[in-house]
Structure formats: structure tokens, C-alpha cells
Amino acid sequence: xxxxxxxxxxxxxxxxxxxxxLVYFLVFATPGDPIAALSGGKPMSDAxxxxxTAQYNLDKPFWVQYGLYLKNLLTFDLGMSFSGQExxxxxxxxxxxxxxxxxxxxxxxxxxxxxxxxxxxxxxGKLFDSTVxxxxxxxxxxxxxxxxxxxxxxxxxxxxxxxxTVSGAATWGELILPALVLGxxxxxxxxxxxxxxVIENKTADYVRTATAKGLSRQRVITVHILRNSLIPxxxxxxxxxxSLMGGAIVTEGIFNVPGVGNLLYRAIxxxxxxxxxxxxxxxxxxxxxxxxxxxxxYALLDPRIRYA
Amino acid sequence: xxxxxxxxxLALSGALALTLSACGGGSSDKPADNNAExxxxxxxxxxxxxxxxxxxxxxxTNEVGGGRVMDxxxxxxxxxxxxGTTQNELAESIETKDSKNYTIKLKKGQTFSDGSPxxxxxxxxxxxxxxxxxxxxxxxxxxxxxxxxxxxNAAKSTKDKMSGLKIVDDxxxxxxxxxxxxxxxxxxxxxxxxxxxxxxxxxxxxFGQKPIGNGPYKLTEWNHDVNLKLDVNDKYQGPxxxxxxxxxxxxxxxxxxxxxxxxxxxxxxxxxxxxNQLASYQTDLGDRWxxxxxxxxxxxxxxxxxxxxKQGEEGNLRRAAISxxxxxxxxxxxxxxxxxxxxxxxxxxxxxxxxxxxPGSDVLDFNADEAxxxxxxxxxxxxxxxxxxxxxxxxxxxxxxxEYVEAVVNQLKNNLGINAVAxxxxxxKELRNKVTSHKMTGGFRTGxxxxxxxxxxxxxxxxxxxxxSNDGLYSSKEFDAKLSEGLAATDxxxxxxxxxxxxxxxxxxxxxxxxxxxxxQGGWSNNVSNVHFGWNGVPLYNEITGK
Numbered sequence: 045x046x047x048x049x050x051x052x053x054x055x056x057x058x059x060x061x062x063x064x065x066l067v068y069f070l071v072f073a074t075p076g077d078p079i080a081a082l083s084g085g086k087p088m089s090d091a092x093x094x095x096x097t098a099q100y101n102l103d104k105p106f107w108v109q110y111g112l113y114l115k116n117l118l119t120f121d122l123g124m125s126f127s128g129q130e131x132x133x134x135x136x137x138x139x140x141x142x143x144x145x146x147x148x149x150x151x152x153x154x155x156x157x158x159x160x161x162x163x164x165x166x167x168x169g170k171l172f173d174s175t176v177x178x179x180x181x182x183x184x185x186x187x188x189x190x191x192x193x194x195x196x197x198x199x200x201x202x203x204x205x206x207x208x209t210v211s212g213a214a215t216w217g218e219l220i221l222p223a224l225v226l227g228x229x230x231x232x233x234x235x236x237x238x239x240x241x242v243i244e245n246k247t248a249d250y251v252r253t254a255t256a257k258g259l260s261r262q263r264v265i266t267v268h269i270l271r272n273s274l275i276p277x278x279x280x281x282x283x284x285x286x287s288l289m290g291g292a293i294v295t296e297g298i299f300n301v302p303g304v305g306n307l308l309y310r311a312i313x314x315x316x317x318x319x320x321x322x323x324x325x326x327x328x329x330x331x332x333x334x335x336x337x338x339x340x341x342y343a344l345l346d347p348r349i350r351y352a
Numbered sequence: 353x354x355x356x357x358x359x360x361x362l363a364l365s366g367a368l369a370l371t372l373s374a375c376g377g378g379s380s381d382k383p384a385d386n387n388a389e390x391x392x393x394x395x396x397x398x399x400x401x402x403x404x405x406x407x408x409x410x411x412x413t414n415e416v417g418g419g420r421v422m423d424x425x426x427x428x429x430x431x432x433x434x435x436g437t438t439q440n441e442l443a444e445s446i447e448t449k450d451s452k453n454y455t456i457k458l459k460k461g462q463t464f465s466d467g468s469p470x471x472x473x474x475x476x477x478x479x480x481x482x483x484x485x486x487x488x489x490x491x492x493x494x495x496x497x498x499x500x501x502x503x504x505n506a507a508k509s510t511k512d513k514m515s516g517l518k519i520v521d522d523x524x525x526x527x528x529x530x531x532x533x534x535x536x537x538x539x540x541x542x543x544x545x546x547x548x549x550x551x552x553x554x555x556x557x558x559f560g561q562k563p564i565g566n567g568p569y570k571l572t573e574w575n576h577d578v579n580l581k582l583d584v585n586d587k588y589q590g591p592x593x594x595x596x597x598x599x600x601x602x603x604x605x606x607x608x609x610x611x612x613x614x615x616x617x618x619x620x621x622x623x624x625x626x627x628n629q630l631a632s633y634q635t636d637l638g639d640r641w642x643x644x645x646x647x648x649x650x651x652x653x654x655x656x657x658x659x660x661x662k663q664g665e666e667g668n669l670r671r672a673a674i675s676x677x678x679x680x681x682x683x684x685x686x687x688x689x690x691x692x693x694x695x696x697x698x699x700x701x702x703x704x705x706x707x708x709x710x711p712g713s714d715v716l717d718f719n720a721d722e723a724x725x726x727x728x729x730x731x732x733x734x735x736x737x738x739x740x741x742x743x744x745x746x747x748x749x750x751x752x753x754x755e756y757v758e759a760v761v762n763q764l765k766n767n768l769g770i771n772a773v774a775x776x777x778x779x780x781k782e783l784r785n786k787v788t789s790h791k792m793t794g795g796f797r798t799g800x801x802x803x804x805x806x807x808x809x810x811x812x813x814x815x816x817x818x819x820x821s822n823d824g825l826y827s828s829k830e831f832d833a834k835l836s837e838g839l840a841a842t843d844x845x846x847x848x849x850x851x852x853x854x855x856x857x858x859x860x861x862x863x864x865x866x867x868x869x870x871x872x873q874g875g876w877s878n879n880v881s882n883v884h885f886g887w888n889g890v891p892l893y894n895e896i897t898g899k
Contacts, residue, residue, distance in 0.1 A: 074778070074779075074782070075778070076777075076778075076779055076780075076782030076783075076784070076785040077784070077788075078781055080788050081779070081781030081784055084414055084415055085798075085821065086414055086490075086491075086493075086803075086813075086820070086821060087813055087819065088490065088493060088820065089485070089492055089493050089496070089505050091485035091505045091508075091509065092485055092489065092492045094508075095485050095486065095487075095507075099488055126405065126406070127405050127406050127407065128406060128407045128557055129576060134576070134577075137577065137578075138577070196612055197612065200612060200616060201612050204616055207616065208613050208615075208616050208618060209609045209610075209612070209613055209618070212575055212578030212579050297605050297606045297608075297609070298606070298608070298609055299609065300604055300606070300609040300610075302577040302578050302603070306605045307577070313779050313781075314781070315779075315781055
């Protein structure tokens with residue numbers, strides 16, 4: 045198990061270098077001159093332009109730029125944004141916020157998704173099952189930003205139960221509504237995934253055996269049906285953590301959450317390579333680690349899976 | 353917001369000595385009413401902003417997010433009142449006999465918020481710092497009129513002292529310009545010309561994060577991407593004194609969410625109504641909104657380097673035809689719900705000397721028949737291929753650009769019968785790169801926000817031969833001569849008249865086709881009163897009081 049874990053963590057290095065190289069190149073290749081955008085359409089003297097271009101290494105060829113970036117990275121220097129801030133500071137502020145948001149969303153997905161999915165699966169064809177199926181279909185069909193705006197308007201502006209936007213501190217409590225919006229679509233998927241899986245396992249031989257042995261219904265459901273049904277769900281949740289962190293841009297925009305999605309979006313528009321690469325780099329690490337955890341959970345859920 | 357065309361602040365003292373009077377602007381009569389209503393002067397106002405793009409240094413702040421904060425935490429020799437007139441702040445007097453050599457005297461006893469004195473050196477050093485190429489400040493071009501700029505702003509130059517700036521004593525310094533420029537004193541209220549304390553030059557980068565200024569407010573906290581907190585600066589003595597207990601600027605990623613915060617009284621002042629609420633904000637907010645023009649415009653530039661559009665008879669006919677084929681009012685009503693004002697000239701209506709009836713301005717009036725006629729006349733000189741595409745470029749990352757450019761293109765298609773196409777660019781930086789390297793293959797969207805309230809600011813930087821923002825490479829000796837003449841005038845009213853004569857030339861050549869003047873749509877919460885917007889569309893934050 046330990047050597048497996050170490051091997052997987054070692055894989056991080058080539059994945060990280062490959063991803064940053066690719067992203068660095070993509071930002072480099074996007075058309076346009078970041079310095080022209082900095083001037084905002086106002087005049088800029090050639091001398092000033094030259095000085096700025098040199099300051100951000102934009103006058104150097106791609107490999108030199110990337111090499112310099114990697115060199116600085118080894119000393120934990122992630123570079124500077126155009127606004128003169130350390131990229132590490134930008135990340136240090138945005139990532140904890142987005143992480144809180146993503147974890148909350150994941151909890152909502154996991155707890156309610158599995159709960160509703162199991163109930164629906166056990167009562168296949170009944171009223172609860174049909175209601176959940178229809179509701180989840182609607183949630184999947186409606187775009188996130190519509191859900192976000194509607195919930196914000198109803199709960200924040202009309203009922204005034206919460207403030208329409210989160211404060212700068214972005215506390216756990218404030219993030220519940222945004223997390224609900226962020227996790228709602230995935231929640232619908234988790235419900236459907238769990239439900240299908242439960243229905244499949246319900247008729248399996250070992251469940252019939254367990255019931256025949258006289259085990260309580262609760263034990264049959266939690267230990268025999270649920271545990272075996274969770275593998276696809278856990279796979280989905282693991283992959284989803286990364287998407288929740290990187291893909292929260294719409295939700296973050298609606299609720300004004302100072303997170304990673306918006307940082308990345310603005311950096312791409314400005315052509316601010318160090319920020320884009322750093323954000324994507326951290327997201328890559330999150331993805332790899334989440335997948336590692338998922339793989340380890342497999343072994344816990346299904347004793348037949350062993351890592352040598 | 354109201355604006356007047358009457359000259360209020362520029363007063364001539366003595367024969368040729370130009371002095372800026374210290375009379376208050378349009379809102380100076382407000383505080384009395386406010387006290388009668390029982391306004392709360394200790395209320396901390398919350399307002400929306402965007403994250404400043406750069407450290408807060410005067411010569412490096414060129415966008416609204418940083419600009420609105422800079423204008424509150426710093427004050428220059430002069431400042432602008434609500435109606436765009438100029439009022440003295442730190443300047444005791446600004447005198448010139450020839451619009452080329454200026455003697456500037458400072459009021460005594462002025463200090464920065466940390467107690468250090470504001471002296472002639474605070475200005476001279478700050479301007480030299482801003483101009484020097486080695487410091488790579490975005491606003492460096494603002495100092496280009498000062499003698500010696502060419503030396504300090506040359507590529508790889510290590511010099512940082514302009515020969516045109518000379519300190520006489522602690523409160524007096526002189527400025528020599530390369531050429532006479534009568535509107536130089538008007539510029540001095542712009543952010544780039546603010547003074548800096550000595551502490552700033554030791555580590556400008558660190559200073560930009562924690563600036564020490566001399567304005568009505570001081571910055572106490574800057575939580576990046578979250579908020580900027582401003583406290584009242586007790587040491588400020590000028591005309592823009594704070595009538596509230598401070599301002600908390602909240603950084604918003606979208607105006608939509610800020611709008612919802614205003615609706616629920618979570619945010620006090622919003623300076624931009626989101627496009628999707630333009631139809632309903634006036635009913636949503638009762639009497640807590642404003643819609644009025646400010647000093648900015650939107651134009652379409654068809655560069656003179658394109659075939660069929662070269663400066664000359666054919667190109668001018670085609671540009672005039674395109675201008676007359678656009679029904680501006682229809683677009684304003686349909687796309688902007690009335691949130692813009694049809695352009696009548698190349699400048700903006702909130703400026704001193706503005707004239708909406710300049711001869712030749714009827715080329716901006718919609719007339720489809722006339723447009724077709726002009727286009728046909730151009731065809732007689734050189735035929736426009738019937739399958740040729742005429743493109744209008746825009747950047748998709750700016751809200752509303754797509755809608756109006758497509759509306760314009762459709763009108764050209766219908767009214768001129770040409771194959772007009774909207775040409776999207778993925779980002780502002782991509783569009784600007786193509787524009788500034790003069791590689792555009794068609795027309796493109798342009799616009800100008802005034803840096804300081806002056807007609808010249810809409811003309812010189814945009815249409816002067818070789819000027820920094822002359823995107824269409826326009827060049828006219830006649831126009832350049834009028835500009836110089838206007839700048840040399842010592843009487844601002846006379847200067848404005850000459851600038852408007854210069855515009856007559858522009859109406860013939862149409863180096864850019866004016867579409868409409870920008871207008872600000874803003875709103876505020878139930879918690880505040882006395883919300884007014886200035887000549888540049890920015891709220892007068894210091895005037896706002898709590899209820």
C-alpha cells in the first residue's frame with residue numbers, strides 16, 4: 045500500500061511539469077499583447093512599452109520564458125502578477141476560499157446524494173423515487189447560472205434570509221447557498237448513480253443470502269447493498285472535487301466569492317501567464333491527489349481490490 | 353448629475369496671468385440641505401469597485417478601479433467639481449504669460465496624512481518619477497509636454513530629471529513646456545499629476561500597496577480582491593472634505609451581484625447598472641437612481657490605411673456614407689434602453705466649450721438615402737466589389753460590445769446594401785494588439801474616456817498626427833495647425849472655439865465615426881442620501897451621507 049502511494053505521488057512530477065508546460069504554451073500562444081491591454085487603449089510611449097515588456101520577460105522566446113519560470117519555481121517563487129503582487133499571495137488568498145466552497149459542495153452532494161439515491165433505489169417505482177427522478181432531471185437540465193440567479197434573488201433579495209453575496213471573509217455559513225448552487229447538478233448525478241447501483245445490487249446473490257441469514261434490513265442495506273454500490277459514486281465524487289474547484293467560476297461570479305475561478309478567468313483575459321500556470325498547477329495537484337484517495341477508497345470498499 | 357456649459361471656475365486674474373479660482377462646484381450647496389435632513393456624517397458608505405489593476409501610484413493608475421481610490425486618497429494642484437469645472441486644491445496660483453512657462457505656487461502648511469509636508473519637491477519628484485522610462489509607469493505619456501521628457505523617456509534611458517521642472521523654493525516651482533499648451537493647468541487634477549511624499553521613492557512597489565496621500569481620505573486596509581477601506585483624513589483642508597465617516601469599497605466580480613446587494617441594502621452605492629437590469633432599474637429603485645451623460649464616447653474607426661478608405665475624396669465619401677447609414681437613436685433605444693446619448697461631435701457634452709451645432713455635424717444624423725448617394729459617388733471614383741466584406745471588429749470580453757456592433761453592422765447591410773460583417777476578437781488585448789500594430793482589415797470599435805475635462809483631451813491624443821491613440825493613422829496638417837493654435841490661446845473660451853473649428857475638419861475626414869456619448873446609470877441603497885455623479889461618471893463619494 046505504501047509503495048503504491050509513493051509511486052502515485054511520484055507520478056505527480058511528470059504530470060505537473062507536462063501540465064504547466066502545456067498551459068504556459070497555451071497562454072503564450074494566445075493572440076494579443078498583454079502590455080497593449082495594460083495601457084487600456086490609452087497612449088503609451090515606446091520606451092515605457094519596452095521597459096514593461098522586459099520587466100515581464102515578454103521579449104524573450106518561449107523556451108527561455110518557461111525555463112526562467114521553472115528556475116524560479118524551484119525557489120518557490122511563483123512570479124508576479126501585472127498588478128505587482130506575488131502570485132503565491134494571490135493563490136494563498138483564493139484557494140482556501142474555493143476549497144471551502146468545494147468541500148461544502150462535495151459534502152452536500154455526498155450526504156444528500158447517497159441518502160436520496162439509496163431511498164429512491166430501495167423504493168423503486170414509488171412516489172419518492174419518481175419525485176426524485178423528476179426533480180434531478182430538472183436540476184440537470186437547468187443551467188447553473190439560472191439556478192444561481194433565481195436562488196440569489198428569492199433567498200437574498202426578496203426573503204432576505206441571507207445576504208445576496210458573501211463577504212470578503214467567505215465564512216462556512218455564508219458559503220452554504222453558493223455551495224448548494226455549485227453542487228446541485230452533481231447532486232442530481234450522484235442520486236441517479238446511487239439509485240441505479242442500488243437497484244442493481246438489490247437483486248444480487250449475496251444480498252439474497254444476507255437476507256436469508258436473517259440479518260436486519262438496516263444491516264443488509266448499509267453493509268451489503270450500499271458498500272457495494274458506492275464504487276461508481278466515489279469515483280464520480282473524486283473526479284468532481286477537482287471540477288468543483290476549477291469550475292466554480294459561474295457560481296463565484298454570481299455570489300461574488302473571491303475564489304480561484306475568477307482569478308483564473310481574469311488572468312487568462314489579461315494574458316498573465318504566471319497566475320494562470322500557478323492556478324492550473326495547483327488544480328492538477330488537487331486532481332491527482334483526489335484520484336489517489338479514490339483509488340485507496342476502492343480497497344476499503346471492496347476487499348477484492350488489493351494494491352501491492 | 354447636472355452639468356453646465358457656463359464658465360464657472362476658470363477666471364482670469366490680471367492681464368494674462370491665469371489663476372484657477374477656488375470656487376466650489378455644482379454640489380457645494382448641498383450640505384446645508386443635508387444637515388437639515390439630519391444626515392449622518394459618521395456613516396461609513398459602502399461602494400462597488402473593481403480590484404485596482406496596479407499598485408496605487410499616481411503615474412501607474414490608468415483604470416477606474418484604482419483611479420477612484422487614488423482621487424480620494426490624493427489631491428493635486430487642482431481638482432474637478434461635479435460639473436467638470438476646475439477648482440484649486442493645493443495650488444495657491446498657477447500663472448503663465450505665454451501658456452508655455454508656468455509658475456506654480458502652493459498653499460502653505462499642507463501635509464500628507466503621515467504629517468510630512470507637501471512641498472514643491474513632492475510634485476517635481478513625483479512627476480520626474482512618473483515620466484522616466486526606467487520606472488515603466490503606465491501614465492508616463494502625460495508628462496510628454498514637459499521639456500526634457502524625450503530624454504528621460506527614451507528607450508534604456510537612465511535619466512530621471514526633466515529639464516523643464518525647476519524648484520524655486522519650498523512652495524514654488526516652475527514648469528517649462530516644449531510647446532505652448534493652454535489646457536495644461538486643466539490636466540493637473542488628473543491622477544498622474546498627484547504629489548508623492550519622500551517615502552514613496554525608497555520602495556515604490558511597497559508604497560503602491562500602502563500609499564500615503566494627502567486627499568480627503570486615507571487608505572487603511574487593502575484586502576486584495578475583497579475590499580479597500582478608506583478613513584477620513586483629518587489633515588485634509590481642501591474643498592472636497594468628507595461628509596461621511598469613510599468609504600468601504602467592495603470588490604465585485606460582476607455588476608449583477610452588486611445590483612442585488614443594492615436591492616437588499618447590503619451595498620450603498622453602485623456606479624453601473626448591469627445590462628440585464630437596464631429595462632427595470634428605474635422601477636426597482638424608486639427615486640434612487642441616476643442616468644446622465646459623462647465625459648466619454650463610443651466611436652467606430654475606419655483606418656486610413658485600408659483600400660477604398662484612404663484619406664481623400666473616396667475614403668471620406670465612404671466614411672460619411674457609413675456614418676449616415678447608422679440610426680444611432682434606434683440602437684440607443686433598443687440595445688441600451690435609452691442609456692446613451694446620440695453623439696453630436698467628437699467630444700462630450702459635459703465639457704466647457706461643448707457645441708452641439710458645429711458646422712458639418714449633420715453627417716452624424718441618420719439618412720439612408722443620403723448614405724446610398726454618398727456610397728454611389730464613392731463608387732464612381734473606384735468601384736467597391738459587390739462581394740467585398742466590410743468588417744467591424746470588437747472584443748467579446750466587454751459587456752454589450754457584441755450587441756451594438758452587430759446592430760451597426762445590420763444597419764450598414766440594410767441601408768447601404770453592402771456585405772457588412774461583425775468581426776469578433778477573443779479579448780481586448782488581441783484587438784488592441786492588432787489595432788496598435790495597424791494590421792486591422794476593417795473598421796473597429798473605439799472610444800475615449802476623458803482623463804481631464806477638456807475638449808483637447810478628446811482631440812489631440814486621438815487625431816493629432818502621430819499621437820499615441822491615433823488608431824486610424826489620421827494625419828491632417830490643417831487639423832494639427834488648429835490644435836496648436838487652440839493650445840496657444842491664453843483664453844480658454846477662445847481656445848474652445850478654435851478646437852471646435854478643428855472639429856469641422858474632422859467632420860469632413862471622419863477619422864473616427866462618433867456613435868454616442870457614454871452615460872452613467874447608477875443606483876444607491878435606502879441607507880444613504882446626497883449621491884451625485886461627477887463629470888467623469890464617478891460618484892462624488894465625499895458628498896454622500898448616511899440617513
